[in-house]
Amino acid sequence: GENVEQHPSTLSVQEGDSAVIKCTYSDSASNYFPWYKQELGKRPQLIIDIRSNVGEKKDQRIAVTLNKTAKHFSLHITETQPEDSAVYFCAASTPWGGGADGLTFGKGTHLIIQP
Amino acid sequence: NAGVTQTPKFQVLKTGQSMTLQCAQDMNHEYMSWYRQDPGMGLRLIHYSVGAGITDQGEVPNGYNVSRSTTEDFPLRLLSAAPSQTSVYFCASSYSIFAGTDTQYFGPGTRLTVL
Numbered sequence A: 001g002e003n004v005e006q007h008p009s010t011l012s013v014q015e016g017d018s019a020v021i022k023c024t025y026s027d028s029a030s031n032y033f034p035w036y037k038q039e040l041g042k043r044p045q046l047i048i049d050i051r052s053n054v055g056e057k058k059d060q061r062i063a064v065t066l067n068k069t070a071k072h073f074s075l076h077i078t079e080t081q082p083e084d085s086a087v088y089f090c091a092a093s094t095p096w097g098g099g100a101d102g103l104t105f106g107k108g109t110h111l112i113i114q115p
Numbered sequence B: 001n002a003g004v005t006q007t008p009k010f011q012v013l014k015t016g017q018s019m020t021l022q023c024a025q026d027m028n029h030e031y032m033s034w035y036r037q038d039p040g041m042g043l044r045l046i047h048y049s050v051g052a053g054i055t056d057q058g059e060v061p062n063g064y065n066v067s068r069s070t071t072e073d074f075p076l077r078l079l080s081a082a083p084s085q086t087s088v089y090f091c092a093s094s095y096s097i098f099a100g101t102d103t104q105y106f107g108p109g110t111r112l113t114v115l
Helices: none
Strands: A004-007 A010-014 A019-025 A032-038 A046-051 A056-059 A063-069 A074-078 A086-092 A109-114 B004-007 B009-013 B021-025 B031-038 B042-051 B055-056 B062-064 B076-078 B086-094 B110-114
Touching: A004 A086, A004 B086, A010 A019, A019 A086, A019 A109, A032 A063, A046 A063, A056 B055, B004 B086, B009 B021, B021 B031, B021 B086, B042 B062
Parallel strands: A010 A109, B009 B110
Antiparallel strands: A004 A019, A019 A074, A032 A046, A032 A086, A056 A063, A063 A074, A086 A109, B004 B021, B021 B076, B031 B042, B031 B086, B042 B055, B062 B076, B086 B110
């Protein structure tokens, strides 16, 4: 099955700086890569996603890049703010079974924004 | 529109007890799933359903049963609780049965402790 590795496990950045979280996946057939943000005690919420036919996607301060050849994708957050502090999860999905067997998640990155 | 709801929010069980975690959605989503979240492990898929009457196993199904008698409800049953099942449980749903390519919406979670 799919395996997703996520790094780093903890990332501390100064407010206003950029943060980058990286994930690698094992199944070259994976074609959907969402990123979820989870605040303490809350549910995961989708912040951005990318499909395998696109190399980059941006939404205001958040961007995701995908390198299919190297099988890795990254989340970029610019001009970080205190409300960006949370745990971020990457995930990947393969088309086998129509993607019905769900998402495979990375273990998460705890992003800390230092004032 | 309540989205995805889960009950209870917290539960403490003794080893060997059984219980049912409830999940409901009012978005007419075909796809529903259960994940468990453990510290440092990310989210792992337990069971999923692509429609009423259809369920299948995910990555970690042992010790859990599910059924899907209606589109709205997808309960998760613990047959004989064990301390290893102490976790936070999230229910998720998406419009399409192709869950791997469609936004998944998570419920607020149930924090379960097994003594």
